Amino acid sequence: MKRLLLAMAILAAIGFSPVRAVQPDEVMADPAREARARNLSQELRCMVCQNQSIDDSEAPLARDLRLLVRERIASGDSDAQVIDFLVARYGEFVLLRPRFEPHTLLLWLLAPLVLVGGGLMLWLQARRRPKSGAGEVPPDELTPEEQARLKVLMAADAPSQNQP
Amino acid sequence: MIAEAGHYALVLALGLALIQSTVPMLGARWGDPALMNVARSTALAQFLFVALSFAALVTLHVTSDFSVVNVYENSHSLQPMIYKITGVWGNHEGSMLLWVLILALFGGLVAAFGNNLPLSLRANVLGVQAWIAGAFYLFILITSNPFLRIANPPLEGRDLNPVLQDIGIAVHPPMLYLGYVGFSISFSFAIAALLEGRIDAAWARWVRPWTLMAWIFLTLGIAMGSYWAYYELGWGGWWFWDPVENASLMPWLAGTALLHSALVMEKRNALKVWTILLSILTFSLSLLGTFLVRSGVLTSVHAFASDPTRGVFILLILCIFIGGSLTLFAGRASSLKQGGLFAPISREGALVLNNLFLTTACATVFIGTLYPLALEVITGDKISVGAPFFNLTFGPLFVPLMVAVPFGPMLAWKRGDLLGAAQRLMAAGITALIAFAIVWAWARGGSALAPLAIGLAVFVVAGAVSDLAERVQLFRVPPRVSLRRAGGLPRSVWGAAFAHAGVGVALMGIVCETTWNSEHIAAMRSGDSTVIAGYELRFDRLKEQQGPNYRELVASFNVSVDGKPLGVMTPSKRNFTTRGTSTTEAALLSRGASQLYISLGDTTSNGGINVRMYYKPLVLLIWFGPVLMAFGGMLSLSDRRLRVGAPKPARALRGLQAAE
Numbered sequence: 001m002k003r004l005l006l007a008m009a010i011l012a013a014i015g016f017s018p019v020r021a022v023q024p025d026e027v028m029a030d031p032a033r034e035a036r037a038r039n040l041s042q043e044l045r046c047m048v049c050q051n052q053s054i055d056d057s058e059a060p061l062a063r064d065l066r067l068l069v070r071e072r073i074a075s076g077d078s079d080a081q082v083i084d085f086l087v088a089r090y091g092e093f094v095l096l097r098p099r100f101e102p103h104t105l106l107l108w109l110l111a112p113l114v115l116v117g118g119g120l121m122l123w124l125q126a127r128r129r130p131k132s133g134a135g136e137v138p139p140d141e142l143t144p145e146e147q148a149r150l151k152v153l154m155a156a157d158a159p160s161q162n163q164p
Numbered sequence: 165m166i167a168e169a170g171h172y173a174l175v176l177a178l179g180l181a182l183i184q185s186t187v188p189m190l191g192a193r194w195g196d197p198a199l200m201n202v203a204r205s206t207a208l209a210q211f212l213f214v215a216l217s218f219a220a221l222v223t224l225h226v227t228s229d230f231s232v233v234n235v236y237e238n239s240h241s242l243q244p245m246i247y248k249i250t251g252v253w254g255n256h257e258g259s260m261l262l263w264v265l266i267l268a269l270f271g272g273l274v275a276a277f278g279n280n281l282p283l284s285l286r287a288n289v290l291g292v293q294a295w296i297a298g299a300f301y302l303f304i305l306i307t308s309n310p311f312l313r314i315a316n317p318p319l320e321g322r323d324l325n326p327v328l329q330d331i332g333i334a335v336h337p338p339m340l341y342l343g344y345v346g347f348s349i350s351f352s353f354a355i356a357a358l359l360e361g362r363i364d365a366a367w368a369r370w371v372r373p374w375t376l377m378a379w380i381f382l383t384l385g386i387a388m389g390s391y392w393a394y395y396e397l398g399w400g401g402w403w404f405w406d407p408v409e410n411a412s413l414m415p416w417l418a419g420t421a422l423l424h425s426a427l428v429m430e431k432r433n434a435l436k437v438w439t440i441l442l443s444i445l446t447f448s449l450s451l452l453g454t455f456l457v458r459s460g461v462l463t464s465v466h467a468f469a470s471d472p473t474r475g476v477f478i479l480l481i482l483c484i485f486i487g488g489s490l491t492l493f494a495g496r497a498s499s500l501k502q503g504g505l506f507a508p509i510s511r512e513g514a515l516v517l518n519n520l521f522l523t524t525a526c527a528t529v530f531i532g533t534l535y536p537l538a539l540e541v542i543t544g545d546k547i548s549v550g551a552p553f554f555n556l557t558f559g560p561l562f563v564p565l566m567v568a569v570p571f572g573p574m575l576a577w578k579r580g581d582l583l584g585a586a587q588r589l590m591a592a593g594i595t596a597l598i599a600f601a602i603v604w605a606w607a608r609g610g611s612a613l614a615p616l617a618i619g620l621a622v623f624v625v626a627g628a629v630s631d632l633a634e635r636v637q638l639f640r641v642p643p644r645v646s647l648r649r650a651g652g653l654p655r656s657v658w659g660a661a662f663a664h665a666g667v668g669v670a671l672m673g674i675v676c677e678t679t680w681n682s683e684h685i686a687a688m689r690s691g692d693s694t695v696i697a698g699y700e701l702r703f704d705r706l707k708e709q710q711g712p713n714y715r716e717l718v719a720s721f722n723v724s725v726d727g728k729p730l731g732v733m734t735p736s737k738r739n740f741t742t743r744g745t746s747t748t749e750a751a752l753l754s755r756g757a758s759q760l761y762i763s764l765g766d767t768t769s770n771g772g773i774n775v776r777m778y779y780k781p782l783v784l785l786i787w788f789g790p791v792l793m794a795f796g797g798m799l800s801l802s803d804r805r806l807r808v809g810a811p812k813p814a815r816a817l818r819g820l821q822a823a824e
Contacts, residue, residue: 022685023685023765023774024685024686024687024774025687027685042551042552043552045548045550050406051404051405051406051407051548051550052404053550053551056399056401056404058765091546092545092546092547093546093547093548094548095547095548096548096549096550096551096552096553097549097550097552097553097556098547098548098549098553103539103543103545103547104535104539104547106531106535107531107532107535107539107549107553108557110527110531111524111527111528111531111557114523114524114527115520115521115524115561118520118523118524119520122508122516122520126507126508143362145282145283146282
């Protein structure tokens with residue numbers, strides 16, 4: 001299950017991502033650590049910006065946060081510890097992907113519920129229907145107005161159909 | 165004088181809308197053809213007056229009449245003519261006027277080409293259109309009048325927001341609005357059907373071309389906005405999950421679902437209630453998009469023009485239309501008769517599955533966009549929902565959908581043969597596997613997910629090709645016969661194949677760009693050179709130059725590959741003096757569908773400049789996909805079966821028989 005989730009997360013991550021504002025002087029010497037810093041940066045919001053991660057933003061605050069993230073990584077923090085540190089300091093607003101908690105239950109569960117609920121409804125409906133594809137429901141009756149129009153059309157069309 | 169005339173024309177349009185919103189609907193109720201026919205002339209006249217009003221505003225902008233607030237705030241006498249014109253809708257008031265212009269245009273089109281509609285249906289549709297139009301005329305006249313004057317006219321204007329001084333963003337809003345507003349027609353048709361309590365396959369046939377038209381424009385509009393963000397915002401990103409982008413994505417997802425469900429309704433007279441609901445939802449989401457963007461409730465990267473008093477007014481419009489239509493739906497839906505039955509494995513079943521996933525995807529975007537707002541209003545907690553959330557929730561939904569896409573057209577109506585379809589998709593599946601294997605071998609050491617996604621994209625494209633190949637019986641009959649069969653295929657079949665292939669193409673671009681994008685950030689001084697993805701970029705020099713209403717710092721880079729010069733790239737930073745803001749103009753060099761991308765950062769203390777360079781493999785496919793989708797839509801639209809203002813009924817009938 002965990003692997004499946006991970007796989008889905010990675011698959012999702014290739015969906016949409018890279019926009020970078022990192023300055024040359026910020027880059028860490030160790031590429032592995034730099035990659036971690038970049039990944040973390042994409043999860044963190046530049047709080048003075050509108051919907052930008054600190055990886056995207058050119059704001060001074062974003063730069064400070066990027067440096068902070070790298071500082072924590074350099075001092076040996078794990079990714080989770082870095083995130084915890086930032087949340088403790090700046091609140092949950094800093095996370096671009098909210099944690100799964102009571103007040104975000106609906107956020108995370110509503111869409112899966114729509115999918116499961118919709119699927120269930122369709123399944124029940126398919127079961128309730130007669131197996132055979134027969135039992136066609138006749139289309140609606142024509143209104144008197146349409147009957148009249150149909151007559152006119154048929155009359156107008158009749159001669160042309162006799163001589164193809 | 166011109167401003168007052170424009171204002172007056174808009175008031176007259178409001179008057180006409182009020183007549184049109186009552187008289188024809190009463191006529192439909194009483195069965196009075198004279199009253200019903202009123203709608204036709206009022207709709208055409210309404211378009212005329214709104215067009216006059218819009219023309220007045222354009223004239224004011226073109227002649228730089230700074231005695232008008234709107235012109236003063238959003239124009240400048242030195243601005244190039246093209247941006248004087250596009251500046252008309254580069255601001256709140258003007259863009260709302262464009263909104264109603266397009267609404268009136270669609271109303272006028274229904275009036276002009278709707279002769280084949282039953283009289284009462286046309287009267288009701290135009291009546292509902294007039295309700296929408298009336299609400300927005302009032303909105304403009306009361307809260308967002310573009311024709312207000314200034315007592316002491318200034319000599320010079322304040323310039324259009326520099327970010328908007330670009331041809332891409334100039335064309336983006338009209339396209340997007342043609343999409344948004346175009347869905348008002350399917351909405352009006354749905355409401356009219358509910359009012360009459362009668363709906364059938366013919367209804368779906370009348371609605372589909374309008375929906376398709378709106379969908380084509382929305383697709384192109386979103387793609388264009390994305391491309392604009394890509395080259396103008398200087399980050400090289402093309403989708404940010406920004407609320408404003410989400411606002412346009414939601415109606416697109418719902419509209420795509422609507423296109424497919426209307427197909428079921430047209431062919432099989434099934435899914436009526438659902439199609440009606442989708443019509444209502446799609447336009448409701450368009451209204452919601454207008455609300456989100458225009459009210460300033462979200463301030464986002466695109467945020468320009470916001471004012472809370474307006475927000476309340478649009479919210480009111482939103483509540484009345486969405487609440488009213490859903491109430492009507494709840495009351496009347498049960499009286500609509502259900503149509504043709506079908507087995508779960510069938511073309512209908514596949515389309516239902518498509519609807520399920522698209523609706524869920526739409527719900528995901530909806531929740532992610534509005535949840536933070538709702539939470540803040542209710543509990544005061546502030547959370548952020550950004551790209552990582554949407555990537556995790558939205559992305560996985562598209563995987564099963566993409567797998568299913570090629571199967572849909574292969575299944576028969578009513579009862580399909582899944583095994584048969586799978587057999588016919590064998591070639592596509594094998595192609596996809598080969599693609600996967602090649603890509604995986606090429607990207608040694610990487611995760612298998614990106615190659616898998618490429619395989620999926622290839623499957624979708626190859627599936628679309630297989631569908632056509634099956635229909636013309638390629639390689640099973642002589643080529644000449646195949647060719648003749650291809651000519652005889654209905655255009656809507658070609659359209660579906662192109663649109664589906666477009667989805668695969670876009671996915672391919674997305675995967676390549678995000679996975680194999682190379683990036684290099686460096687502080688460079690003239691003479692420095694760097695290598696990215698095999699391309700050598702030599703920083704030649706930095707020079708300042710003067711544009712019509714800005715100063716710019718232009719860097720030139722000589723690009724070469726293996727010592728062979730390819731060309732010069734000139735990214736720049738523009739500083740617009742009037743507003744004191746600057747924009748980055750990225751330089752792009754296309755190599756096939758891939759691009760080199762350079763954008764400039766700040767200058768450094770030692771006389772250099774920070775430069776961001778990217779090599780983005782196959783990035784252009786991201787937008788080529790939507791263009792293919794739109795092209796498919798146009799092919800479908802040109803199908804005689806759906807032609808707007810269809811030919812004489814008798815001929816249309818015969819054309820249809822030939823196609824089946």
